[in-house]
Amino acid sequence: MWPSRLIRGRAGRELVGVHAVVRGLIDRLRDLEVATRPEHPDLTAALQRRWEELPAHVKTRAQMLGRRTAGCEGTHGVFPRCNLACTPCYHAKEANRVRVDGAHTEHEVDRQMAYLRDQRGPGANAQLIGGEVTLLEPDDHAAALRAMHRHGRKPMSMSHGDFDYEYLEALALDPRTGERRFDFLSFAGHFDSMMFGRRGIKRARSEAELNPYRERFCQMFQRLEREHGIKHFLAHNMTVTPSNIDEVAQVVRACRHMGFSMLSFQPAAFVGNRNRWKDEYRAFSTDEVWQRIEEGAGDRLHFRTVQIGDERCNRTAYGFYSADRYVPLIREDDERDRRVLDDFVAAFGGMDFAVPKGVLAARTARAVARRPQILAHGVAWMGRLAGRAGGVGHLRAHPPKALTYVMHSFMDARDVRPAWELLGQGIMSDDPRIRATQERLQACSYAMAHPDDDRLVPACAQHSVLDPEENLRLAELLPLERSVPEPA
Numbered sequence: 018m019w020p021s022r023l024i025r026g027r028a029g030r031e032l033v034g035v036h037a038v039v040r041g042l043i044d045r046l047r048d049l050e051v052a053t054r055p056e057h058p059d060l061t062a063a064l065q066r067r068w069e070e071l072p073a074h075v076k077t078r079a080q081m082l083g084r085r086t087a088g089c090e091g092t093h094g095v096f097p098r099c100n101l102a103c104t105p106c107y108h109a110k111e112a113n114r115v116r117v118d119g120a121h122t123e124h125e126v127d128r129q130m131a132y133l134r135d136q137r138g139p140g141a142n143a144q145l146i147g148g149e150v151t152l153l154e155p156d157d158h159a160a161a162l163r164a165m166h167r168h169g170r171k172p173m174s175m176s177h178g179d180f181d182y183e184y185l186e187a188l189a190l191d192p193r194t195g196e197r198r199f200d201f202l203s204f205a206g207h208f209d210s211m212m213f214g215r216r217g218i219k220r221a222r223s224e225a226e227l228n229p230y231r232e233r234f235c236q237m238f239q240r241l242e243r244e245h246g247i248k249h250f251l252a253h254n255m256t257v258t259p260s261n262i263d264e265v266a267q268v269v270r271a272c273r274h275m276g277f278s279m280l281s282f283q284p285a286a287f288v289g290n291r292n293r294w295k296d297e298y299r300a301f302s303t304d305e306v307w308q309r310i311e312e313g314a315g316d317r318l319h320f321r322t323v324q325i326g327d328e329r330c331n332r333t334a335y336g337f338y339s340a341d342r343y344v345p346l347i348r349e350d351d352e353r354d355r356r357v358l359d360d361f362v363a364a365f366g367g368m369d370f371a372v373p374k375g376v377l378a379a380r381t382a383r384a385v386a387r388r389p390q391i392l393a394h395g396v397a398w399m400g401r402l403a404g405r406a407g408g409v410g411h412l413r414a415h416p417p418k419a420l421t422y423v424m425h426s427f428m429d430a431r432d433v434r435p436a437w438e439l440l441g442q443g444i445m446s447d448d449p450r451i452r453a454t455q456e457r458l459q460a461c462s463y464a465m466a467h468p469d470d471d472r473l474v475p476a477c478a479q480h481s482v483l484d485p486e487e488n489l490r491l492a493e494l495l496p497l498e499r500s501v502p503e504p505a
Contacts, residue, residue, distance in 0.1 A: 119157025269313025
C-alpha cells in the first residue's frame with residue numbers, strides 16, 4: 018500500500034499541473050482576443066488622450082488625429098550631420114560639428130522609440146531623421162531600423178537620395194549570410210534645386226535637371242525588389258521657395274509615374290541655419306503651392322476630406338492613377354463619400370493593416386461587426402470610384418497605382434520660440450500671430466520624444482528652440498574629426 022500522504026502529494030501536483038495548463042490556455046485566449054481587436058488597447062488609450070488634447074478648432078468630422086492616428090514621429094539628436102548644403106536648411110548650424118556615431122544612434126533611437134511606444138501604443142509611422150541617414154554605416158542604419166521595429170514603429174529613412182545601390186543592398190542584407198534583414202523598406206528622398214553638393218550635379222539650374230537623379234533613386238529600390246524580393250514605399254520631398262515654385266507642377270508630372278507612392282512639398286520657413294536663408298519665403302501663399310501641385314496632378318486634390326492636425330500645417334490628398342487619370346479616394350463635395358469615411362473611422366479606428374493575413378481577417382471581421390453599414394456604403398463607393406476612373410474595363414487595362422499628395426507648412430522660428438515658451442507657462446498669447454502659432458503647435462501631428470523630460474515636442478519647436486543647444490552638447494560628446502571637411 019502506498020502512503021496516503023504520497024497519494025495526496027501526487028494528486029496535488031497533478032492538480033497544480035492542470036491549473037497551470039488552464040491558466041496558460043486562458044492567457045493565450047486573452048492574447049488572441051487582444052491581437053484580433055481592431056485597435057490595441059494601448060493605442061485606444063493613446064488616441065483618446067490625443068483627442069482630448071486637441072484644440073477645439075481642429076475637432077472636426079475630418080480630423081484623423083485622436084481617431085485614426087496619434088500622429089507621426091521623428092528622431093532627434095541621433096545623427097545631425099549632413100554632407101549636402103541646402104538653402105534653406107532646417108537644421109541648426111551646429112549640426113555639422115557632430116560626428117556620426119552608430120552606437121550613439123542606436124542607443125538614442127532605442128530610448129526615444131521606447132518612450133513613444135509607452136506614450137502612443139504600437140503601429141505609428143516614425144521617421145529615422147536627423148542629418149543624412151546614409152552617413153551611418155549600413156549595419157548601424159539597420160540596427161536603428163530594428164530598434165524602431167522592436168518598439169512597434171514603422172520606420173522611414175529620410176535621405177537626400179545621393180547614395181549607391183551597394184549601400185542599399187548592404188543595408189537590406191545580412192553581410193554574413195546574405196539573407197534579407199528586412200522584407201520591406203520605406204525611404205523618403207529629398208530632391209530640389211535648393212540643394213548643393215549632389216554627386217554629378219553640384220548645383221542644379223532647374224528642377225528638371227534633377228529628374229535623372231529622382232529616377233535613379235526609384236530604380237535602386239526596384240532593382241532591390243527584383244533581385245531580393247524586398248518591397249518598398251518611397252516618398253519624394255521638395256522644399257518650395259520663390260525660386261522654384263513655378264516648377265512644382267513640372268516636378269509632379271515628372272515624378273508621378275517614377276515609382277514614388279507619396280509626393281510631399283514643404284513651403285520654406287525661416288527655421289534652422291540663418292546663414293542659408295536666401296529668399297523672401299513669404300512671397301507666396303500655401304494656396305499657391307497647392308494650386309501648382311493640382312496643376313501637375315491633373316485634377317483637383319480633395320484635402321479637406323481628411324484632416325491631420327491643423328489645416329494651416331498639413332494638407333493630404335489620397336488617390337490613385339489609372340494611366341494618366343487621377344482619381345481621388347474621397348471627394349469632399351460628395352456627401353456619400355464622406356459617409357464612407359465616417360463608417361471607416363468608426364469601424365476600424367486606428368487599426369493596423371500591416372499584419373499577417375489571419376490576424377487581418379479577424380480584425381476586419383470584428384471591425385465590420387461594429388459598423389455593418391460599411392459594407393453597403395463601401396460597395397457603392399467602390400462603384401463610384403470605378404466610374405470616376407473610366408469604368409472597370411479601363412481599370413483592367415490600366416491597373417490603379419496609389420499616390421498620396423502632401424504639403425507640410427513649417428513655421429518661422431521667430432514665432433515658434435515665444436509661442437512655445439508661453440505654452441510652457443500655460444499662457445495663450447493675445448498677439449494673433451503668436452496665438453495662431455500656439456494653436457498649430459497644440460494640434461501638431463509630428464512629434465519627437467524627450468524621455469528624460471517625459472514629454473513629446475512638436476517638430477517645429479524642436480528645430481526652432483531645442484536643436485541649437487542640443488547640437489552643442491552633442492558636439493562635446495561626439496566631436497567631429499578634423500580630417501572630415503564640413504560642407505560649404
